[in-house]
Amino acid sequence: MTDIAFVRSEIEKAQPAPRSQTGLVAWMRKNLFASVSDTILSVIAILFLLWIVPALYGFLIGRAVPPGGTVEQCRVENVGACWAYIASEIEFFIYGFYPMAEYWRPNIVFAMLALIGLPLLWPSAPFKVVNAILFFVVFPIASVVLLSGGMFGLRYVPTEQWGGLLVTLIISVVGISLSLPMGILLALGRQSKLPIIKTLCICFIELIRAVPLITILFMASIMLPLFMPQGTTVDKLVRALVGVTLFASAYMAEVVRGGMQAIGRGQYEAAAALGLGYWRRMGFIILPQALKHVIPGIVGNFISLLKDTSLVYIVGMKDLLEAVKTKNDAIEWASPTQSVTGYIFAAAVFWVLCFSISRYSRYWERRLNTGHKR
The missing domain is CATH 1.10.3720.10 (MetI-like)
Incomplete structure (x- = not known):
């Protein structure tokens, strides 16, 4: 009786992982359909998205009046968001009753806030002490002088x-x-x-x-x-x-x-x-x-x-919300979706600001989470 043996002479090529264990299918099985309750909730969520997303798309984009449109277009029956109204009143939403000829002053303040504030939030930015002095000492004084005026030849603009x-x-x-x-x-x-x-x-x-x-x-x-x-x-x-x-x-x-x-x-x-x-x-x-x-x-x-x-x-x-409420009562842009569009714009601005703060805090949590690293 002879012994039969097989000895591999070359390494077998690596095979890809099963499709059920990697990629989109694996992610869905793990996160959406891992159990009966997860499956039910996922199906309900998918049905809700299928119902709400087309309606939102139709109102915000599909049937919406783009910037540059007319008020007559915003008054058409079954019209969507009136973005032409937002584009027309955007200066009031940003500056309020600030004189139009003096818009360059708050614009300089916005630019200073970005140029001085953002490097202060960036951990690896150089000259942190100088930057902090500029932000907490120079920037407030310069902002008050620019926005209020009444000196250096600048027109006085009351806070009202x-x-x-x-x-x-x-x-x-x-x-x-x-x-x-x-x-x-x-x-x-x-x-x-x-x-x-x-x-x-x-x-x-x-x-x-x-x-x-x-x-x-x-x-x-x-x-x-x-x-x-x-x-x-x-x-x-x-x-x-x-x-x-x-x-x-x-x-x-x-x-x-x-x-x-x-x-x-x-x-x-x-x-x-x-x-x-x-x-x-x-x-x-x-x-x-x-x-x-x-x-x-x-x-x-x-x-x-x-x-x-x-x-x-x-x-x-x-403030921003009160400015939107004020313009929502403007007769020249009266339309069925005027108020809704204004409040959506205000909500979007607040969401962007709050979400940015939230993401920045998450960055610092990850950066400072050194207690459990090995």
Whole structure:
């Protein structure tokens, strides 16, 4: 009886993975149809998309009147979105009642915000200290001079004429820039061992968090002038900035305090064992860890602040949403879809701003997520 054996003389070529384990089919089986409940929900979602997507496409694109169209086209029966109305009133949505001949001034402010602010958000950008000084010191002064005027030969433009996206961005940028450091100080004060400072911070935080923002804006509009010298008037925009910033800082303080409480007691003891003073312990050891833990909460407050700017109409300011509401009542562009188109435009602008903030925060979460890397 002879032994029969086979010895391979060359390596077999690699075969592709089964189609059921890779590609679109595998992804669908894993994410959409992994179980009976997943299959039911996926089918319902697909049917909903098949119902809503064609209708949205027809309204937003298919039957819509493009920029450059006429009001007569927007008044046709069963017409879609009137983008011609948005294109015609876009300047009002951006600048409000700001004089048309002076549009170059807010345009310069927008350009400065992009040129100075974006490098500050870019971690690897050089000259961070110089950039921070430009953004937090030079940029606010230059913006006030350019937008208000009344000096250097610039025409004076009162804040009552500011409006639209300009006001929304001003309140958002100022509120975000000031609420975080104020919230950190309030959180530190609430955990202070000094009874007076601790009591004052607790009273401020709990009082602000106990009332809605609209009440704070009413108080800023009515009560703030009472604390000023007799005969002194407080600008409406300043009242809105004060109200929004104080409101956001109180909520930010609780977010930061939650992050500080998540730090183990050993970190505090180790920092004290190194001989570091209070501010060095907080600035170099505790706060960097605490702020990293609460990035989602901080960003959530920033997004809420951005959306809450629509409430500044209480003090007589016309933000983006109020500008859209004002033009939705314009007779010259009256049409069946005028209001809907205006609100869709405002919603799209807010979505772009909020989504950008959200994506940027995700970037920082991934960049700072070094605790579990090997």
